[in-house]
Amino acid sequence: MIEPPAQNLPTERTGPAAVLVRDVWMDFPVKQGSQAVPVLERINVEIQRGEFVCVVGPSGCGKTTLLNIIAGFLNASRGEVQVEGEPVHGPDPRRIVIFQEGSVFPWLTVSANVGFALSRKTAAERNQIVQHYIDMVGLTGFESAYLRQLSGGMRQRVEIARALAANPEVLYMDEPFGALDYFTRFKMRADLVRIWQQEKKTILFVTHDIDEAIQLADRVVVLSSRPSTIRLILSVSLPRPRDLNSRDYLDTRDRILHALGMSLQNGIPPDAGD
Ligand SMILES: Nc1ncnc2c1ncn2[C@@H]1O[C@H](COP(=O)(O)OP(=O)(O)OP(=O)(O)O)[C@@H](O)[C@H]1O
Ligand SMILES: [Mg+2]
Structure with missing residues (x-):
């Protein structure tokens, strides 16, 4: 079940990986004589097409930095990222990032937000696609609503649509569900898994929430505190929807906690946090 990080280098396969992160290191540059901030060290991850991978790690360890490098918003100090065999040199509309804060436009309706990137389609095609995804995320009936008229969870649904x-x-x-309450997060996770199963997209999902990662992922990449290295990559083979009380679920959580030097018996680890 566990793949040790040392063996986490890409293996020979027939087609290119959906996302390949090869020997990525990141140091943020020095400011006025202070030392460079080492954030990521020797990160190697390979994500297959259609796979759901979660990255977990303590606050401030470099999860967003890694995602920004993978998405092409930041250049790594060393190493490379490839998507479908092509090196990533910048953001690309074929890869979309959903942030915690949300980036939908408050001055547009739900429909206009969902159809925002579809200007090249005919009106009929656009309407059909927009309705399809509004229905999929459970916002049917709110097509003409403005974002201020929606709850936080509903706004995140607009993001996903x-x-x-x-x-x-x-x-x-x-951390797309980071601002949502406990119950809404649960519902959003279940809906995201259902949508992912229908759409068969490749998803890379960053969270500091270990339970969230186990509920969602095919594999969980566990990062250490900064400078971050990969502590563990764990395949989660539990059947979906996942039973949060099952022995296997709790064992999986224990393995991740152990990799982070934590246990729920003795509380907070010495190296957690910023
Ligand atoms: N542009 C930047 N310039 C300098 N340092 C940065 C920059 N962006 C991030 N850092 C530093 O890199 C480290 C990792 O930050 P990052 O935002 O990637 O962490 P994170 O794991 O996403 O944290 P959180 O769980 O709080 O979202 C932090 O110490 C932060 O101060
Ligand atoms: Mg972050």
Whole structure:
């Protein structure tokens, strides 16, 4: 079940990986004589097409930095990222990032937000795609609503619908449910898994929430505190929907906690946090 990081280098396969992160290191540059900030060290991950991978790690360890490098918003100090065998040199509409804060437009209706990237389609095609994804995320009836008229969870649904409507090959998600309450997060996770199963997209999902990662992922990449290295890559083979009380679920959580030097018995680890 566990793949040790040392053996986590890409293996020979027939086609290119959906996303390949090869020997990525990141140091943020020095400011006025202070030392460079080492954030990522020797990160190697290979994500297959259609796979759902979660990255977990303590706050401030470099999860967003890694996602920004993979999405092409930041250049790594060393190493490379490839998507479908092509090196990543910048953002690309074939890959969409959903952030925690949300980036949908408050001055547009739900429909206009979801259809935002579809200007090249005919009106009929656009309407059909927009309705399809509004229905999929459970916002039927709110097509003409403005964002201020929606709850936080509903706004995140608009984000997801808009991203899917643009038909990306890969979805990158950075703590997209972080601002939502406990119950809404549960519902959003279940809905995201259902949508992912229907759409068969490749998803890379960043979270500091270990339970969230186990509920969602095919594989969980566990990062250490900064400078981050990969502590563990764990395949989660539990059947979906996942039973959060099952022995296997709790064992999986224990393995991740152990990799982070934590246990729920003795509380907070010495190296957690910023
Ligand atoms: N543009 C930047 N310039 C300098 N340092 C940065 C920059 N962006 C991030 N950092 C530093 O890199 C480290 C990792 O930040 P990052 O935002 O990637 O962490 P994170 O794991 O996403 O944290 P969180 O769980 O709080 O979202 C932090 O120490 C942060 O101060
Ligand atoms: Mg972050």
